[in-house]
Amino acid sequence: MTTTRPERRLSRREARSRTSPAEVDHTVDAWRGVKAEGQDDISDSGSIFLRRRSWSLLRDLVRPYHRTLLVLLVVVVLANAARLAPPTLVQKGIDIGIPALVERDSATPLLVVMGAMIAAVLIQAAGNIYFVRESGRVGQRILLEIRQRLYKHFHVLDVAFHDRYTSGRVVSRMTSDVDAIAEMVQTGFSGLMTAVLTMLGVGVLMLTLDWHLGLVCLTSFPVLMLLVRWFSRQSAITYRSVREASAAVIVQFVESMTGIRAVQAYRREDRNGEIFDDLADRYRDANVKAFRLVAIFMPTVKLVGNITIGLVLLYGGYRVLHGEMTVGVLAAFLLYLRMFFEPMQEISQFYNTFQSATSALEKLSGVLEEQPKVAPPAKPVPLPRARGAVRFEDVHFGYGERPVLPGLELDIPAGQTVALVGTTGAGKTTIAKLMARFYDPGRGRITLDGVDLRDLADDDLRRAVVMVTQENFMFDGTVGDNIRFGRPDATEEEVREAARAVGADTFIDELPQGYDTDVAKRGGRLSAGQRQLVAFARAFLADPAVLILDEATSSLDIPSERLVQQALQTILANRTAVIIAHRLSTVEIADRVLVLEHGQVLEDGSPQQLMAQQGGRYAALHDAWVESLA
């Protein structure tokens, strides 16, 4: 379950009510409300504030293109005017061109009409190409800007934010939400412009051609608007249920495929099959509903259109009969009516893309509004060469209500290797993360060479302090690339040197292409232990003054671990190090051991001193460990 797909997030509510019918829904929501602080929940309330925020984001994005948009507006009006011209010209051709030809044997009026039509076509073509291309360019530029701005912003935000927000939601913001906006940009906008202009233009033209008949045609307009309104509202609801149902299908699918081993080993197939059948049914039903909505809307538009045509034929024919109107005008009317009803679908569809784009914008503007809690300093104190002396001064820290460090005092002189020992929840990892400035302390301060971490520029801090965790994330690329991540400008030789130093060279040499072997998705080709070795090499290459190892050896088998330990003795010789480990064999290489509980230091001394301490916790741990080796 390591892969969190964007779709999964969409349907949490779905999935929840599905698999645990026993749970009372509102209680779960309450739990979620506490845990899932964030944009999703606020956006449900749909306040004016949100709308204003997303509009201001939109304005901000559009600002560089104001002039282009103005030009585009002129062009689109021109192009549409040219597009609407042919039917009137057909009328002129019939009413003026043909009689002239018959009575005066003069082709000039007809040729003029035809010339005008050709001119209209040319204007239409040029205008259309220009409009679609340029409006597309503006849209794509805006998308590019959104993507890049979001990506940067997510990386500015602090780790605490990401802990809370979770990777799945980040991915979904950056993919499905951006896609929703893209859809509006790509199809919706220019389509809507054309549609609205067409309807307006046709309406005006019909009124000028013959206002009696024009009024008859325009009576259909309110009916159409009512229809569009009804359809838009209904389809917004229906499409949401379609999306939710499809997300539920995706969640179930992805979960059973990523966990297929457990599914098969525990014979879960039948139950899964039932659940999936059920979800597929719901997805089908939601889709059928959406289809049927269209099945009502489209024919009704058609009905209104056809009845209008019939009426025009009757009333127009009547007027022609009484000489109040020409046949050409009637023909033009019939052609315009066709144009009048065509954009209906466009308009109704736009509403949908518009709605999902707005809700996406609301979420994105919310993310962009977030400010990092771990802020870069306004006036950074330069620290080009850190020595590595770390001090915790009365550091308080807690996750939410739960205090983890109640006033920690700790002084680690430069060059010392400190091991942290203690039960789960003692605060070991928190100390490590505070040192790497993933979080800032609630009270008190942490200093590096006497400088508060909050006053250090990010570059200086990261050069000085590096943390290796059990996560061991592998980036796409080769093994060599992954080691070089520690120092992108390192030479090939330096990369190999780093691998050798931590004992990773043996397995790398045996890989099909050595250092050039692709690690495949998320390092799937490497075992957990091998990934840890690569992570070690990466950290070694970075050559920091302070190295933090958080459970960095937990997945190694004993021989590899022993190798790493030997390597560590040289690696750690000239730098400050903080080691967190479950295995005491790793702890033993430390100069100093701290036994922690509830964020307080219970024992502090060299391994030998603590071992000798009668009734001490470390001594007890050590005895148990020695016993286990026997």
Next chain:
Amino acid sequence: MPAVSTVHPSTSPVSPDDDAREVRPRIAPRPARVRHSTSLWRLRTYLYPYGSRYLVMAVAAIAGVALSMAIPLMTQRVIDGPIARADQRGLLVLGTVAVAIGITEAVVLFLRRWIVALANNGSERLIRTDLYAKLQSLPMSFHGRWQSGQLLSRMMTDLSIIRRFLGFGMLFLVVNIVQIAVVVVLLLNLYWPLGIVVALSIIPVAWLCLVNEKRFTRLSRKIQDEQGDVASAVEEGVHGLRVIKSFGRFAHLYSGFERRTQQLYETSMDRVKLSSRFLTFLEVIPTCTMIIVLGMGAIATARGDLTIGTLVAFITLLLSLIWPVAALGFLLAMTQEAMTAADRLAEILDAESPLVDGTKVLEAPRGHLRFEHVGFRFDDADQNTLTDVNLDIAPGETIALVGGTGAGKTTMTALVSRLVDVTEGRITLDGVDIRELRIRHLRRLVATAFEDPTLFSMSARENLALGRSDASDADIEQAIDIAQAHFVHDLPWGLDTRIGEQGMSLSGGQRQRLALARAVLVNPTVLVLDDTLSALDIHTEALVEEALKRVLADVTGIVVAHRASTVLLADRVAVLSQGTIVAVGTHSELLATSQEYRELMSADFDAEVELEECGSRPHATDGHRSGARPEVDGEQPPDGRAPRHPDRSGDVRAEVAR
């Protein structure tokens, strides 16, 4: 060979529903001759349950087209008839008929759309559930090869392509061709010179559409791929966020992201440019035709060859051709897409499972597990992962599997529950080859707790009872006790808390304990623990081991272990090295006799001293090195042969873990 326990013949199936189930998947068999369209044609069987609805759809579509053509013809009658003759009553009659036709057209359209909605989505649903069932039945070897994202895109994207084709593309491909033909005939009939002009103008439009649609589709696919690239850059950035922050490497990562988004921008612009030209031509060509028709029509009218009503009808009919012609290219492209999608679906539905279900059932399983000359090789590997593994585990006995990274331990455990099948030799349970047993039955007897535990997003209780849904509260409580998983009671809703979701993420140790409790709860005959305790802290580990000892007393156990403390759970230890068992014995025996074991287990062992003695190259202690490993006395397996095949270690674990 020990005594065989009672074996039940195939006559009494364990789960009767297995046999009663209809034949799935429903897809038609593959014909002898395979063409590009074959897969799509084979999906026809999914239409059968909704046959009558599809028939109505076809009839309604044709009727609709006919009616839509009738309206311009009526217009012509009105203009040339009553209007020309000043016949007010005729106008009323014909006008009313026109209105009636219009209403009928709308009703027919409604019927078609309404009726086909269910058929269309129903067919899609049938394919979807078939796919899912098929995928669940395919073995790990299949899933190892396929990324779940690939499967997902088949399940959602390809299926919706097929749905659109079934409900729309398929039908209108035929209807549009018919409509074009009919209209052209009508036009030729009305006034043939103009009819020829129109017929000729269709050719460039259709050709342009086809060419551009192909380009358009290609660009769209490219955009999809590039969107995927951007998405994976996003995922990489967010999943590796802590590492990136820790090393301060944002700029490094961002440059990659920027390049990909830029690429996406450029391809998107290519598509915008293409569509700006294409869409414009689609509008311009009919207008041009109209100009020609008007000119020629006017001359013809002036000469009396054509009535004005006919000219109007002509132009109206001409306009009614725009959509069917333009759509032709689009429909052809859609058909191509549907064929490709169908191929991709058939690929899965046709996938053969190398795992053949057995028929036998053990009546009173005792748990005597035997590996007999077992070998295993991954499909795409050129070397064995396991070779000639021999191991006899008596009922109730527990064996610890010990070996370096990549020695084949996880693969060996996966063989027992047939998540993968042996490629050489055989594994027997109570004397019966496990391939002869019903898989469901076997997997009920064997429970495995994986190193990387999979939790599903359902309640903690359901996660625990995954392998035994009828477990009582007392059973669950007992399993929680054994695995020291009491923390579940402290979750906001105790056992009913949904886990595996944001905010409720459990630590590695907690997940492992749940997975362990899950395996114990099954109450299996054979319990397999694949390094299940690696993420536990020392205190918890000690407690769990204490409890496990009691459980393992009654069942046959295989315990993959890295640490001495875990090894002590076992009665005997088997040392796995480079895919084969090199030593078997008790912990103390092996410490005395096997250097390999000492290397693996003893933290006091001084690798460097040993190295110098052996005169081998540096780092020779690394467990998964091939070839030139020093041979040391006492390391030979009891039977003395066991050829050691060097393997490409790293891949193996990863492969099984996937």
